[in-house]
Amino acid sequence: MKLALIGYGTIANYVIEQLANSEHQVAAVIASPSFKAPDGDRLPQDLQFARAFADIEGTIDLFVDCAGHGGLMAHGEDILRAGHDLLTVSIGAFADQSVHDRLYQAANEGDSNIILASGAIGALDILRSARTGTLKSVCYKGRKPPKSWKGSPAENVLDLDGEFEGPQQHFRGTAREAALQYPKNANVAAAVALSGIGFDETMVELVADPSIERNIHEIEAEGAFGKCKFEIECNPMPSNPRTSALAAMSVIANITQYAERLKF
Ligand SMILES: NC(=O)C1=CN([C@@H]2O[C@H](COP(=O)(O)OP(=O)(O)OC[C@H]3O[C@@H](n4cnc5c(N)ncnc54)[C@H](O)[C@@H]3O)[C@@H](O)[C@H]2O)C=CC1
Numbered sequence: 001m002k003l004a005l006i007g008y009g010t011i012a013n014y015v016i017e018q019l020a021n022s023e024h025q026v027a028a029v030i031a032s033p034s035f036k037a038p039d040g041d042r043l044p045q046d047l048q049f050a051r052a053f054a055d056i057e058g059t060i061d062l063f064v065d066c067a068g069h070g071g072l073m074a075h076g077e078d079i080l081r082a083g084h085d086l087l088t089v090s091i092g093a094f095a096d097q098s099v100h101d102r103l104y105q106a107a108n109e110g111d112s113n114i115i116l117a118s119g120a121i122g123a124l125d126i127l128r129s130a131r132t133g134t135l136k137s138v139c140y141k142g143r144k145p146p147k148s149w150k151g152s153p154a155e156n157v158l159d160l161d162g163e164f165e166g167p168q169q170h171f172r173g174t175a176r177e178a179a180l181q182y183p184k185n186a187n188v189a190a191a192v193a194l195s196g197i198g199f200d201e202t203m204v205e206l207v208a209d210p211s212i213e214r215n216i217h218e219i220e221a222e223g224a225f226g227k228c229k230f231e232i233e234c235n236p237m238p239s240n241p242r243t244s245a246l247a248a249m250s251v252i253a254n255i256t257q258y259a260e261r262l263k264f
């Protein structure tokens, strides 16, 4: 397949590196308006840099948003309306009902699909099955080291560079509030919400924890299916510790799956 990415940050570069010498080629990147290409020899060969969907030359089989909410909102509609499927990691963007509706409408008009990457979490399959019965409650707790909450509203209530006596909760509320307030940290909460009982019923707790070095995600759910507890300790990406490596890996998994006849 030929792929085009939105964004040229941590996840995008991981995808480009992992797919080099594979049967799939990243042919184009839609970069942010402020992006300046580094010296030519550091850029992958044959990689087009575009400012918008309309600037991309050649046929693209799948578009992949690795840019975050802003990138999805800026380019998603054009891509979907033109009939291209779009895989995205920016799941929290769907917490804004107007963004959800605009993307959905564009996909309807283009007869295209929006594919949500599982990102830095698992157990979404359990929630998707469980919700077809009665799913009574779903709680998600996200814990990251203090530095991984930099640039988020945690900065307003905690001194992230200071001394911590122990774990500090800086958010408690619904998945909708979490996803909208923490666009770079709570996509996982949005994935849990969309897979289970929705943005307004899923309860979220976000914690800065100085005793951990990994990003830890926990889900507790209960319903007609029974009960489940899920916990994952994700290694952070060296170039962006708030992003877990598994999120980037899930993009590769989704791309590979997209091309396969056997889907699971
Ligand atoms: N679903 C999940 O589990 C996860 C989702 N994410 C989402 O993925 C996003 C990207 O993560 P990273 O690669 O680590 O971030 P990053 O900050 O390293 O890279 C983001 C890139 O997107 C670019 N960008 C921003 N706005 C753009 C626009 N309008 N058009 C084109 N490019 C644009 C930025 O310039 C930057 O190069 C996060 O902001 C977060 O929203 C991150 C981790 C987990």
Ligand SMILES: O=C([O-])CC(=O)C(=O)O
Pocket (backbone or CB within 6 Å): 120, 183, 184, 185, 186, 187, 188, 189, 215, 234, 242, 243, 244, 245, 247
């Ligand atoms: O990568 C992670 O661990 C989770 C994350 O940033 C998000 O959910 O946006």
